[in-house]
Amino acid sequence: MESAREAGAVGRLVGDGLAGVVAVVRDTHRAISDRAFDAVGPVSRPVRAVHDAVTGGVYAIVRAAHATIPRLIGTTVEHGWRPEKSPLSGSPAGRVTLGVVNGIWGDTLDARHPDLATPMALRARDADVQPTAEDLRAAFPAATPRIVVFVHGLCETEDHWSLAADRHHGVAGTTLGSRLRREFGYTPVYLRYNTGLHVSDNGRRLAALLEEVSTAWPVPVREISLIGHSMGGLVIRSAGQQAAGAGHRWAHAVRNVVFLGTPHLGAPLARGVHRVAWLLARFPESRPIGELLRRRSAGVQDLAYGNLVEADWRAADPAALPSDTCTDVPFLPGAHHYFIGATLGGRPHDPLAAVVGDLLVPFSSAAGRGDRRRLPFPAGNGRHLGGLHHLDLLNHPAVHDQVCAWLAAPAAQPEGDEASR
Incomplete structure (x- = not known):
């Protein structure tokens, strides 16, 4: 049981x-x-x-x-x-609890307490959906040739895509997935996964899962769009890179990728925890507390600078101060890539915005604009939203409007152009 x-x-x-x-x-x-x-x-x-x-x-x-x-x-x-x-995962509160625990200690759970570790799976009607033709047909009886896959962030579950859905005007309980289904004929597909594992491990699993899903989907797949919140965007990028290397067919069907508050260049909070752990380890009296902080999950550690591939962490010394040695991963060819970043203040370049951002991710990281790494978002494919925090990006009306505008009429995407500010 x-x-x-x-x-x-x-x-x-x-x-x-x-x-x-x-x-x-x-x-x-x-x-x-x-x-x-x-x-x-x-x-x-x-x-x-x-x-x-x-x-x-x-x-x-x-x-x-x-x-x-x-x-x-x-x-x-x-x-x-x-x-x-009923199981703990059978209630919304239980799923939230497991999501947080998996985010903080997910790799430990995977190794020592697998009954509490969240397996990667598609979700429908509060249940896992196996990537077989029979199960997909039963879970998605109105499946369409256009799929939009939602990938949540650290310590989250698929339930987070419905947060504050009642704040929308017009149709109560509207989510981004339901709006994309209603307006564009997309079939929304929600992923749940163990966010405490390395991003590269989750990327490999997602790549393999999407290959199975696209093969067994009830109708021929014509188009796939991917939407990731926070860490979910990193997992999407890692999955695309690994799918391209493995020759997966689903990668050729991807037409749109949307990143919502994704820390492409890392998150200051994750780096801060690493530095505090390093500092505490310098002194015998505080070393045990530093060791406790060092037990944070591999997923949290990857957020320091946005690790995407195994080489980014395999040879790294976990006790050393963090540094940006991340591998550049190209965007999926043939797909349009977009980002939305938020700040608590009204402008993206205020001093406070540069430090605090949306409480977790600075706008420069969400936009992929750094001193060493710069992501090739074309002009018009980026948006700043002021006065919002990190979780607002999951289900805010302004996010809905912008994503729908992009997916309704995607702009040309020449390589090398930069996102508008």
Whole structure:
């Protein structure tokens, strides 16, 4: 039973987490006491020996209790769970919780608690859809030759594409997907995936999944559009690069790619966490906390500068200060590429906008305009929206209007032109 497995996995995850916290406290205590005893000198050795023996035993007992009790509860619940109980992922709140946990520790979950790790899958009616002709036909009975795939960002799920849908004028509950279906005949397809994995790993999985979907789609696929929010845009770019290298057919059907608040050049917050972890690791007393910060997911680490390919992270030293060594990945040939970036202030080049951006991504990163890397967005294929934050870009009326305008009449896209500001 899925619900029982999730309950057991939650217990084991909580146990591991509590044991990790105890370990941080223990190591911090040890570093502080070592400095104090070293300052006193050899005369402190008898007291130090007694202190280390006592505290070591206490921490071992506490750590074992914190690790064992939640695991025991989880195991008990797992074996005694009633079949009628729905899984944690069966409710909106549970899906949001799992999305956040996967974003922060997704690679750890994938390796140690797979029942809580989110597998990459298409979603329809709150369920995974297998990429087979039978399942796709059942999930999308009104499938059209035009597909638009929505790829969410870090710590999100497909539910985020419906955030604040009631703020639209005219039709209540309008999402970008429903509007594209109504106005242009697109079939909206929503992806869910483990955002804590490396972007390149998710890109490889997405490339393979889209190849299966386009082959088994109920009607011949004439056109594919891809829309990514935040990290989702990086996953799309990585998938396109890997699909081109593997000779996947779906890549030739892509006509439009839209990036909403995508950190093409990285996110300052992700770099800041890395630098804080590096700084804390310099001192024995703070090193355990630094180690705890270093356990953030591979996906979060990739956001520092926008890693897209495996070579960007494979040889990198996770303990070193981050630097921009990302590989340039070309846009998909034959497709129009667009971006929308937001800032809390009204203008994209205000000093505050350069630092804060939309709270998570600066406009320069969303636009792909940096000192070392510049993405070739053509003039007219970029848009700044002032007074919005990062999550507004998922489902704001101004975003809807701009995306619909682009997809209704895509402009010519000569290589090398730059996005308008």
